[in-house]
Amino acid sequence: MTPATDPRIRRTRAAVLGTALGLLVERGVAGTTVEAVAERSGVAKTTIYRHWDGQAALVLDAFASVRRPPEDPDTGTLRGDLVALVTGLADAVSRGPAAALWFALVDAAERDPRLADLHHREAEARHAIIRRVVERGVGRAELPRGTDPAEVLDLLAGPIFYRRTTSGAPVDRRYAERLVDRVLRAYPA
Known part of the structure; x- marks a missing residue:
């Protein structure tokens, strides 16, 4: 039986990762x-160190355990794709x-280069999707040529993060649709 298939090792890893996730939510990375x-x-500790070489490796694995790959919607319309992306971001x-x-x-x-690299990879995966959505929109003449995907992302993501971190206002599908419609009005095809 390999370590990956040993049920005791799987249970131990699951317990450690579950605990790490709980602590990340409660205390952040530093805690x-x-x-x-x-302790929790x-x-x-010796068992934990047998599987992870320290806090950073454990935290990276904990993040990876709940990571959901971003979806690339292709609803057939730019508006539908953007609404799907905005509601997905709001949920995330x-x-x-x-x-x-x-x-x-x-x-x-901001403080750990390995976590900065993880954050950069996560952001880049999501940015690649918005680039594809914008390129499809340009290809279908729903957006003008030369539309900057990063600018579209900024215009859509900014209000979501503002609502999440500052105003506390909800982001439901109706809000996502209104936001997308406003942004699309800024880019007449």
Whole structure:
């Protein structure tokens, strides 16, 4: 039996990662130490160090355990694709365990190069999708040639993050549709 298939090892790893996720939400990266995970999970520090070489590796694995690959919507219309992206972004930063973790990652990326690299890779994967959506929109003559995908992303994502971090106003499908319609009016085809 390999370590990856040993049920005891899988249970131990799941307990450690689950505990690390809870601590990340409660305390952020700085409070998610190997010692804190060991104390809360009941798993010995030596066991944790057998699977992870330290706090950064453990935190990276915890983030990876809840990561959901971004979806590339192709509804047939630019508007439909953008509404899907905006509602997906709103869900990602507002609901579920990944929401609190996302902000912990942004904070930690300011201080840890490995976490900064993870944050950069996550952002780049999502930016690649908006680029494809905008390129399809240009190809279908729904956007003018030369439309900057990064600018479209800024115009759509900015209000979502503002609502999540500052105003606390909800982002439902109706809001997402209104936001997309306003942004599309700025780009007459």
